Each structure stands twice: as structure tokens, then as C-alpha cells.
Amino acid sequence: MKPAIRLTASATSALPRWLLLAICIVFASFGLFGRDPWKNEDAAGFGVMWTMAGGTSHDWLLPNLVGKYITENGPLGYWLGALSIRIFTPWVDASNAARIATGVLFCVACAFVWYSAYLLGRRPEVQPFKYAFGGEPEPRDYGRTLGDGALLILLACFGLAERGHETTPQLMQFAGIAMLLYGIVRAIDKPIQGALWWGLALGIQTLSSGLVQVAALLLGTLAMLAVAPATRSRWLLAAGLPVALIVALSWPILALHLYPDDAVWFLNQWIKSSINYFSGPPGTVLRYAAKNLPLFTWPAWPLAIWACFSWAGLRRAPHIAIPLSIIVPLLILVVVQSHETNSLFMIALPALSVLATFALPTLKRGAINAIDWFAVLSFTILGTFVWLVWLAGITGFPAPLARNLARLAPGFTPQFKILSFVCALAVTICWMMLVQWRVARHPKVLWRSVVLSSGGTTLMWVLLMTLWLPVVNYSRTYRDVAQQIATHLPADYTCITPVRLGDAQIATFAYFGNMNFSFDEDCDVILRQDTQDYSAPSPMPNFAWNLVWEGRRAADRDERFRLYVRVDRPHPPATHHVWRKRPD
Numbered sequence: 001m002k003p004a005i006r007l008t009a010s011a012t013s014a015l016p017r018w019l020l021l022a023i024c025i026v027f028a029s030f031g032l033f034g035r036d037p038w039k040n041e042d043a044a045g046f047g048v049m050w051t052m053a054g055g056t057s058h059d060w061l062l063p064n065l066v067g068k069y070i071t072e073n074g075p076l077g078y079w080l081g082a083l084s085i086r087i088f089t090p091w092v093d094a095s096n097a098a099r100i101a102t103g104v105l106f107c108v109a110c111a112f113v114w115y116s117a118y119l120l121g122r123r124p125e126v127q128p129f130k131y132a133f134g135g136e137p138e139p140r141d142y143g144r145t146l147g148d149g150a151l152l153i154l155l156a157c158f159g160l161a162e163r164g165h166e167t168t169p170q171l172m173q174f175a176g177i178a179m180l181l182y183g184i185v186r187a188i189d190k191p192i193q194g195a196l197w198w199g200l201a202l203g204i205q206t207l208s209s210g211l212v213q214v215a216a217l218l219l220g221t222l223a224m225l226a227v228a229p230a231t232r233s234r235w236l237l238a239a240g241l242p243v244a245l246i247v248a249l250s251w252p253i254l255a256l257h258l259y260p261d262d263a264v265w266f267l268n269q270w271i272k273s274s275i276n277y278f279s280g281p282p283g284t285v286l287r288y289a290a291k292n293l294p295l296f297t298w299p300a301w302p303l304a305i306w307a308c309f310s311w312a313g314l315r316r317a318p319h320i321a322i323p324l325s326i327i328v329p330l331l332i333l334v335v336v337q338s339h340e341t342n343s344l345f346m347i348a349l350p351a352l353s354v355l356a357t358f359a360l361p362t363l364k365r366g367a368i369n370a371i372d373w374f375a376v377l378s379f380t381i382l383g384t385f386v387w388l389v390w391l392a393g394i395t396g397f398p399a400p401l402a403r404n405l406a407r408l409a410p411g412f413t414p415q416f417k418i419l420s421f422v423c424a425l426a427v428t429i430c431w432m433m434l435v436q437w438r439v440a441r442h443p444k445v446l447w448r449s450v451v452l453s454s455g456g457t458t459l460m461w462v463l464l465m466t467l468w469l470p471v472v473n474y475s476r477t478y479r480d481v482a483q484q485i486a487t488h489l490p491a492d493y494t495c496i497t498p499v500r501l502g503d504a505q506i507a508t509f510a511y512f513g514n515m516n517f518s519f520d521e522d523c524d525v526i527l528r529q530d531t532q533d534y535s536a537p538s539p540m541p542n543f544a545w546n547l548v549w550e551g552r553r554a555a556d557r558d559e560r561f562r563l564y565v566r567v568d569r570p571h572p573p574a575t576h577h578v579w580r581k582r583p584d
Contacts, residue, residue, distance in 0.1 A: 003310050005128040005361045012137035012145040013445050020148060026427070027155050027458045028106045031165040031465040032099040033092070036477035037511070038166075039504040041343075043478070044070075045168040047507020049081035049098045053089075061255040062266045065503055066510045066517050071269040072277065075251060076207035077169025080105065094511070098167045105171045106164050109350060112178035113154055114147040116185045117354045120319040121146035123188075128361065149447045150357035153303065154349055156453035159296030161461045163346045170343050172208040176201050177326060178350040180217065183240070184224070184231065184322050191235035199240035203247025210274025214248075216329035224325035228316045280338030288340040296345045299371065299453050303356035310362040323355035360446045368449040376435055379456030383428065383463060390414075390424075390467040405471070411554035412474045420466040427462040431455060475555040478505060482512035485527065488549040488563055489513075495521055499528030524566040531558055543568045 037043035047065045060082070063075045080101035088097035120126065121143030130136050137145075154160065163170065180201035187194025198221075206214045225232050255263035294301060304327075311320055330348040337344070363371075392401035393414035406412075434455045438448065464472065489496075495518035498506055509515050509527070526545065549563040 003362050007128040007137055007142075007361060007446070008444075009137045009141065012141040014141065014144050015148040015152075015445075015447055015451070020151065023155060023454060023458055024107065024110055024151070027161075027461060028103050028110075028164070030423075030462045031161075032103050033096045035095075035469060035473045036479050037095050037504075037508055038473075038476040039478065039508075040502060041168050041170075041504070042166040043505075043507045044503035045078070045166065046081070046095055046098050047503065047510065048078045049085060049167060050094050050507070050511055052078055052082035053085035053094065058259055058262070061251065061258065062262055065507055068503070068506065068517075068519050069266060069269070070503070071266060071273045073169040073209055074207040074270070076204060077172035077209075080172065081167050095167075099165065102165060102167055102171050105175045109175040109178040110151055110154065112175070112182040113350045113353055114151045116178070116182045116350075117150035117357050118143045118147035119182075119185045119189070120322070120354065120358075123318060125314060125317050126319050126358065145446045146357045146360070149360045149450055150353045152447055152450040152454040153300050153356045154353040156298075156450055156457045157296070157300050157349055157353070158298050158457065159342060159345055160349060161457060161464075163342070168343075169208050170346055173205060173213075173347045174350070176204040176208060177217075177347045179204065181322065181326060181351050181354060184221065184236070184325070185318065187233050187236050187240075188231060188318055191233040192239055195233065195235040195238070195240035196243055198236060199243030200247060202240070202244035206244070206248035207251055210277060211271060212274045212278050213333060216333055217326065220325040220329040224321050228318060228321035230316075230318050231321060277338055278333055278336045280336065282335050285337050285340055286335055289334050292342055293334070293345055296342055297349065297352060299450070300349060300352045300356045303359040303450075304352050306362070307355050307357075307359035311358060319358050320355065323351040326351035327355065360449060363449060371449050372438060372452050375452040375456045376438075379431070379452075379459055380435070383431065383456075383459055386460070386463045386467055387424075387428075393471070409471050409475055409555050412471055415470065417470075420469065424463050424466040427459055427466075431459045478508040478553065479512045481551065481553055481561060482509045482515075484551055485509065485549060485561070485563055486513035486515065489515070489525065490565055493523075493525045493565070495523040496525045496527050497521075497523040499526055501527065501529050505529065526564040526566075528562055528564075530560045530562060 037046040044065065048063050048070050051064060051066055052059050060079065061075065063070045063073075063078050081098040084099075084101040085094045085097045088100055122139045124139075127139060127142065128136050164174070179197060183194050183196070183198030183201050185194070186197055202214060202218065205217060221236070225236070252263070252267055255266070304323075308315065308320060308324075311317070314320060315324075327348055330344055330351075334344050334348075388398065389401050389405060392398055393405050394416055396402045405414075434452065438452055493516075495516050498517055498519075501509075506517060510517060515527075543566050545564040546567045547562060548565050550560070552560045
């Protein structure tokens with residue numbers, strides 16, 4: 001049964017293109033530049049890209065972090081970042097250059113999300129009630145309004161802010177999922193074109209993630225074809241699967257041809273890592289997902305649930321079945337992960353946002369007002385708090401906030417930066433103007449219920465990446481520790497053996513400290529992380545270990561790093577026996 005949707009043409013007035021583009025560009029650009037790689041996954045992903053950019057074809061085909069193989073994901077997610085480093089490092093440093101690829105992938109994903117919702121919104125089964133004397137919106141206008149709504153919902157999701165600005169393979173997976181969604185939607189009216197997009201997206205997912213994720217997405221598509229007659233197309237599999245196979249097999253074939261021995265081991269570990277990643281007991285992971293997934297995907301998830309409920313009679317229609325064919329497999333993978341992580345939360349957002357936008361025409365006025373006032377109150381309060389903490393850091397007033405900031409970031413010295421202040425002030429004024437427009441004019445357009453949420457999320461992200469960026473960067477970078485360690489390294493050392501160091505630490509130490517790590521040699525330097533007081537390394541017959549430096553990041557009380565240098569022991573002098581003539 002189709003819900004009774006009664007809309008006039010004025011309700012589908014499009015959001016001004018310049019405003020929509022401005023929101024996307026502002027959201028995507030802030031947080032990309034002017035900072036260091038942050039722990040944990042951001043720095044680790046950057047380290048692989050940096051290694052590739054300065055390495056050989058072996059490093060490009062078999063991703064590694066300064067010699068340590070990284071087999072959890074395929075190489076495609078790292079290739080674009082490494083290519084950006086190669087292209088842009090004459091003008092910006094490597095970490096900022098790598099994030100240019102992040103911004104490009106984010107904008108590409110946004111475009112696919114908008115067009116997917118737009119095409120679904122033009123379909124006849126979702127059109128509003130037709131009045132006897134006209135006045136209902138045209139299908140194109142209605143589809144464009146739903147496309148605007150889907151993009152605004154995507155930008156409003158809390159978890160996308162930080163995750164969408166990291167140098168990780170998940171950004172390529174995020175764009176690949178959005179492309180996959182678009183390909184299935186496009187295949188309804190243009191079967192061959194849509195099948196090619198779908199196959200390309202499936203190949204991209206294979207090269208940027210693992211086989212289990214790709215198999216789950218493929219099964220989701222097959223289930224959709226079985227239960228949703230309107231989505232069936234013989235071209236989707238006939239033309240799409242060959243493209244997917246060609247793209248997916250290009251990397252393994254090339255790697256096996258150039259480096260057969262190393263590639264066999266790497267591909268074997270890549271397959272095992274993909275299986276082990278989704279082989280854990282669901283208990284703790286399920287609790288983690290139940291606690292964090294609703295916040296990460298707010299406000300998309302309640303709108304998506306309402307869309308499924310309000311379109312109960314058309315759940316096999318493309319606008320419901322297609323997003324669910326992606327959301328359901330990814331939610332199953334979230335539950336069966338072997339460890340707690342939110343990496344899969346982000347790649348579910350494109351399909352979740354497209355499904356959520358179809359809740360907008362069915363929302364009651366009370367629900368719309370509740371969403372709006374929640375956004376106004378929460379983001380205004382949070383924005384005011386960000387300004388107050390920044391003011392306390394600069395001036396020392398209010399004193400309680402200044403003391404708390406000093407306690408959370410010991411050693412940090414706030415500085416006034418005019419450009420950050422101007423950007424933060426400008427986005428705050430824009431937020432006030434948006435709230436005033438919504439409260440004073442009471443617009444009837446469909447996207448009014450989510451424009452405040454997306455504007456509020458953008459406000460918070462820009463404030464954090466301007467006013468709070470220095471303290472956040474201070475709290476999440478290893479730059480100072482890397483430079484301290486580098487000053488205590490012997491000038492003639494051979495290599496460093498890392499002990500209990502994470503990938504993020506190895507990456508940033510190698511990048512900022514120009515350190516030479518080795519994972520398969522006996523080195524003359526040991527750098528290790530201790531969470532408690534461990535004893536010194538065991539002495540060996542021919543040498544001993546000398547502790548030359550010990551320290552930690554000022555903002556972290558748990559981590560402690562110790563640097564040991566090998567001291568060769570002098571060989572004991574040979575004992576000569578003097579034979580004396582026995583007296584007679």
C-alpha cells in the first residue's frame with residue numbers, strides 16, 4: 001500500500017545549487033589541511049601511502065608500511081593517496097597531499113548519492129497524489145528534491161565528519177559503495193550503462209577491501225533481484241560481472257607476474273585477513289555496535305526505519321529494495337566482525353541516506369518540527385561550548401574551562417590565529433542566518449527537516465577544525481615524540497627494531513623522524529612502547545642495551561616509549577699460559 005503523499009509544486013523547490021555545493025565543499029575541505037596524521041588509522045593509512053609514493057612497483061603492488069606488509073585491504077585505497085603525494089608534494093607536504101585524494105573521493109561519493117536518490121525519486125511508484133486540477137510537483141522536481149534530501153542527510157551524519165577526512169582505504173570503499181548503489185539504480189532504465197557502473201564498483205570494492213565484503217554485497221544484489229521484480233535485468237550480471245572480474249583480477253595477475261613469490265604469500269594473507277576479520281564471536285562486537293552505530297549514523301537511521309515503515313506496501317519497489325540490498329549485508333558484517341571498529345559504519349551511509357530521504361515526504365509536521373528544534377538547540381549549545389572553550393584557552397576566562405583544558409592537554413599553549421577565527425566566525429554567522437530563515441519563514445519544502453541537521457554538523461566540524469584544531473592536533477599527533485627520538489639516535493645506527501609499536505606510531509616516527517625500521521634483521525637500536533614498567537632487554541654475550549631516551553606524548557599518560565642502543569662489549573683478552581721449566 002502506497003502512503004498518501006500530498007504535495008504541491010512549491011514543496012519541491014530545489015535547494016539552490018550554490019548553497020548545496022557550498023555546504024559540500026566546506027564540509028569536505030575543512031579538516032583536510034593544516035594538521036598532522038592522527039592516530040590511529042589515519043596515520044597508519046598515510047604511512048602506507050607515503051611508503052608507496054617513495055617506493056618501487058613492489059611497494060605499489062604489495063602494500064607495506066616501511067617494510068611491514070599490510071594485508072587487511074587491497075591496494076587501491078592507497079594508490080590514489082600515493083599518487084596525490086607524488087603529484088602535489090612540490091607544493092604541500094606529503095600528509096596534506098595524501099588528503100587531497102580523500103577530498104576527491106568524498107565529493108565523488110556525494111555525487112553518486114545525489115544521483116541515486118534523484119533517479120529513484122523520478123519513478124512513478126513514488127510520485128505524490130495527483131490533484132484533479134494539477135499543482136502537484138513534476139517527477140524531475142520531486143526527484144531533485146529527494147536528491148537534495150539524501151545528500152543533506154549524508155552530510156548530517158555525526159560519524160562521517162572525522163571518518164570522511166582520514167587517509168584510510170575506507171574512503172575508497174565509501175565511494176565504491178556509492179557507485180555500486182548508483183549502478184543498480186541506473187540499470188533500471190539504462191541496463192547496460194548501469195551494469196557497467198555496478199561491475200566497476202564491485203571490482204573497486206575488491207581492490208580496496210576484502211573478498212568477504214565483496215561476496216556479501218554480491219549476495220545482497222542477487223537477493224534484491226530475486227525479490228524485487230522492477231530491478232531485474234539480465235545485463236546486470238551478464239555485463240557487470242565480467243567487468244568486475246577484469247578489474248578485480250588485474251592487481252593479483254600483475255603482482256604474480258612481477259613478484260611471484262612475494263605475491264603468493266601476500267594474496268594468501270589478504271584472503272586469510274578478510275576471513276578472520278569477520279570470524280569473531282558477536283557478543284562484544286554486538287554491544288559495541290548497539291552503543292556506537294546509532295550515534296554514528298544519526299539522523300539517517302531513524303529516517304530509514306520510518307521510510308521502511310511508511311512505505312510498507314512497496315518494500316519490493318526499487319527505492320526500498322535497492323538500498324536494503326546494501327544495508328542488510330553490511331549490517332550482518334558489522335555483527336560478525338572479529339574486533340570492535342566503526343570502519344563499516346561509514347560505508348553503510350550512502351545507501352542509508354538514500355533510503356532515509358524517502359521518509360521526508362511522509363513525515364508529519366510534528367516530527368519535522370521536533371527534528372528541527374532538536375538540531376537548533378543541540379548544535380547551538382554545542383557551538384557555544386566550542387567558542388567558550390576556545391575563549392578560555394586564549395584569555396583564561398572562564399577559569400574552570402581553562403583549567404580543564406590545561407588538564408586534558410598539558411603543555412599546550414593556545415595561540416590566536418586570525419584565519420581560523422575569521423572562518424569560525426563566518427560559519428557561525430551562516431548558522432544563525434539559517435536558523436533565522438527556518439524559524440521566521442516556516443518553509444514548506446521537503447528538505448527543510450534535514451537542512452538544519454546538515455548545517456549544524458557542518459558548523460560543528462568547521463568550529464572543531466578551526467578553533468580547536470591546534471589542541472586536537474596536539475593531542476593526536478606523534479610529531480614531537482618522533483623528533484625527540486630522532487635527536488637521540490646514533491648517527492651511525494643501522495636500523496631500528498620496533499617492539500609493541502602500532503602501525504600509526506611506526507608510520508609517524510618514520511615520517512617525522514626519518515627513522516629506518518626493520519622487521520626481519522638484528523638491529524643495533526630498539527624502540528619499544530611500554531604501558532607499564534618493563535625491564536630492560538636481556539643482555540647478550542657480546543653486547544648489552546643502553547637506555548638513551550624515555551618519554552611519551554604530553555597528552556597521553558598511558559603510552560611510554562623507550563629507546564635502547566646496543567653497546568658492543570669488548571672481547572676479553574686471551575689468557576696465555578707461560579710454561580716454566582720445572583726445576584731439577
